[in-house]
Amino acid sequence: MTKLSVNINKLATLRNARGHNRPDILQAARDIERFGAEGITVHPRPDERHIRYQDVRDLKAIVTTELNVEGNPTPDFLDLVREVRPEQVTLVPDAPDAITSNAGWDVIKHQDYLRDIVAELKGLGCRVSIFLDPDLALVDAAATTGTDRIELYTEAYARQYLTDREQGVAPYRAAAARAGQLGLGVNAGHDLDLDNLAWLQQQLPELAEVSIGHALVCDAIYLGLENTVQLYKRQLKPFNN
Template sequence: MTKLSVNINKIATLRNARGHNRPDLLQAARDIERFGADGITVHPRPDERHVRYQDVRHLKAVVKTELNVEGNPTPDFLELVREVRPEQVTLVPDAPDAITSNAGWNTIEHQDYLRDIVTELKGLGCRVSIFLDPVPELVRAAATTGTDRIELYTEDYARRYHTDREAALLPYREAAQLAQQLGLGLNAGHDLDLDNLAYMAQHLPGLAEVSIGHALICDALYLGLENTVQLYRRCLSGGKN
């Protein structure tokens, strides 16, 4: 079954709005794991507008499943990863002022740079994933960096899903099949939700993990956090909501 890693950035955003510790980010991570998630994802950005670097340090001591830390490998980010050594690091080329991640790596242009980063992170004992668009040339170039996995950027799939879900998924299927041939593990994330997740999970070969935050937290406002985590897991197990 595809694993569910829950991105808790939006919980941190809510906490930061009042400057106190409500909601408690660490307790939320504990509860999300208890409710059935297979991992916790965070994406600390330089301005710390949601998850802060200190949160990542605290989460490493709390998370019992897997901690996935996403981000652009700036010097500060790499220093944090050297200290925390999460189970997985997902490399994302987001600009400091980006509202959210909106593009994958050009693994052809940045091949040597990424190879050096991947080598260091794997030396720390971290599994490494590279965030990229479903383009065969980019998948091939990613494989040369030594990365363990790629994470397919799924915004385009989500945008086109209700118009023609088969056509929307096609480039992702082709990228997934190529990743399997190249020996790469496969993750996916961005704009996945209770409407479009099950179809992707059922038809994307080799999908190891999805990382979902914004939609899941939005759903939890109406459905409750425990129920929502279990509904997302049901999508990944072949069930229908």
């Protein structure tokens, strides 16, 4: 079954715009779980422009499904992970000034570095996922780091979905199949929405988890948060059943 992990960064952006606690991030996480999501994802950045480091600490205490913490393994990020020990850490090579994640790891170039990081995180009891583009050579290199999973960066798929979804999904299908052959779990995220999610899952039987934030929060403005979470869950049901 493919699990839905909801990225709540955009809810924190809204809260921070007024400097108070509205919306309440902890209550939102509780509600999202109650509405059916199987995980909560956060991506704290050094400037804390949305999710703050203290949010991560507070979320660890109340999340009852799985807490997935994404980020570039800088010293501050690693210190936070050592303290919080989330169920999953997703390593993302984003620059401090990146608006959002915009590339996967060059695992071949950074293979030794990632191997050391992965070993430490697994020693803390965290499942580790490496964010990468759907390239077979990168999947092969990721397997040598000891990572548990990869997260496929799906912006290219989402961009091509409306014009040629078969061509768009082809490299992801191949990458997921290779990951499965190598014993790696497969996650996916970035620009997934109610239009393109079901097709991706149907084409990737290895898909263990999707992380969705921006589109889901935008949909919730019109459709309501409870209804939106359940609509996204419904996109994942046809293949599961």
